[in-house]
Amino acid sequence: MNVSTALRILKEEGFKYTEKREDLVTLFAKEKRYLSARDVLIYMQKSYPGMSVDTIYRNLTLFKDLEILEETEWNGEKRYRLSCSTNHHHHHLICLQCGRTRQIESCPMEDIPVGDSEFKVTGHKFEVYGRCGECQAQ
Amino acid sequence: MNVSTALRILKEEGFKYTEKREDLVTLFAKEKRYLSARDVLIYMQKSYPGMSVDTIYRNLTLFKDLEILEETEWNGEKRYRLSCSTNHHHHHLICLQCGRTRQIESCPMEDIPVGDSEFKVTGHKFEVYGRCGECQAQ
DNA sequence: GCCATTTATAAGAATGATTACGATTTACAT
DNA sequence: ATGTAAATCGTAATCATTCTTATAAATGGC
Known part of the structure; x- marks a missing residue:
């Protein structure tokens, strides 16, 4: 984008x-x-x-x-x-201090069988939080 | 618990x-x-x-x-x-209407290499959202 | 059981993020 | 250029949450 x-x-x-x-x-x-x-x-x-x-x-x-x-x-x-320019679905590693991100290529939904006829899945969230190099240096 | x-x-x-x-x-x-x-x-x-x-x-x-x-x-x-009584780390499938959950046994952090010496990981969130059987029946 | 100390609670005000609203201005199709 | 729908302003309202201060209750030692 x-x-x-x-x-x-x-x-x-x-x-x-x-x-x-x-x-x-x-x-x-x-x-x-x-x-x-x-x-x-x-x-x-x-x-x-x-x-x-x-x-x-x-x-x-x-x-x-x-x-x-x-x-x-x-x-x-x-x-x-x-929005990231990459078209494929992905997730982020997020620095909670400055908001900078890094992409995580794989998505847990790809290989984890989740939900069934009973439970209708409509979305998911996978985010990894931490502190980036710049923020740690401070 | x-x-x-x-x-x-x-x-x-x-x-x-x-x-x-x-x-x-x-x-x-x-x-x-x-x-x-x-x-x-x-x-x-x-x-x-x-x-x-x-x-x-x-x-x-x-x-x-x-x-x-x-x-x-x-x-x-x-x-x-x-808190779930199971001691091992896990995630949830959550019905956004009533809040009922189902456990997801695996954790994406187990097999996805994420972060490095630069980015210090402090936490993560993996949740799958949807609608449970009871709520769909309404 | 009684008292002292410490923690918990009530009531309401304060805060901080977000949304709503009526009036005014602006973008843009004709 | 003009009309109309959309965008914006300024401010008030809302909603979840936290803070404050006075009072009440729980626990531990006597």
């Missing part, structure tokens, strides 16, 4: 292009890590001093729904990162 | 026995599924009309710290269930 693809999806789905939306996607494209709504708000308000929290949350949710962003949650806050 | 073990741990760690705490553990022992703080509050207030939300949250957190309860989160609410 990159900025132009994201803006194309936005257009295709009938949503409007705004500079704020472009800046928001650009931020995620630059950072390539999980950011909280608060992180995004602070960053965006540098360029747009009066920007509403509502706009941040609305757009984060929109981008998640459009699968431009991936969502997770830790320490009581939702976090978002740009 | 069962009620008497839980109360023994409580005593051993120097915490006091109260009827509310016994009732709380008993609830989880009966239900054997994930309950939200709200679920617990509603149940407990039947027996103790003026019971404070703070007491619920304090005890849920205490029991989690004592590893009497396991914690997870979905739809913006923390959820708790009695």
Whole structure:
């Protein structure tokens, strides 16, 4: 996923292009890590001093729904990162301090038989948490 | 985990026995599924009309710290269930409607090499979500 | 059993993240 | 250029959770 693809999806789905939306996607494209709504708000308000929290949350949710962003949650806050460009399903190793990630190629669902006719599986979550090199160095 | 073990741990760690705490553990022992703080509050207030939300949250957190309860989160609410009696590490298949679970015996961390000297792994989460038979029948 | 100490609880206020709302502005198709 | 639907602002509301302070209850030693 990159900025132009994201803006194309936005257009295709009938949503409007705004500079704020472009800046928001650009931020995620630059950072390539999980950011909280608060992180995004602070960053965006540098360029747009009066920007509403509502706009941040609305757009984060929109981008998640459009699968431009991936969502997770830790320490009581939702976090978002740009969807990975790799098309195949994968999981992440996540630094809980800075939000940087590394891909985990395999998925436990591939080889673990889970669920049956009784229990209808609709989703799963596999995340490995830790601390990245940079954060440990601090 | 069962009620008497839980109360023994409580005593051993120097915490006091109260009827509310016994009732709380008993609830989880009966239900054997994930309950939200709200679920617990509603149940407990039947027996103790003026019971404070703070007491619920304090005890849920205490029991989690004592590893009497396991914690997870979905739809913006923390959820708790009695720790499984099996001693070995495992994961769950979870019905997001009623909180009932089924154990998944294997753990993806066993066979997936993840992390390295750079990235220090501190934890992981593997949960499979879906809808149980009873909830589908509704 | 009685008292002292320590912990638990109640009641309500405070916090922090997120969502909702009415008014205004903007993007964009025609 | 104009009309319309969508986006945004500013602020209030909501929801889960935590904090605070005063009171009450549980435990251990006498």
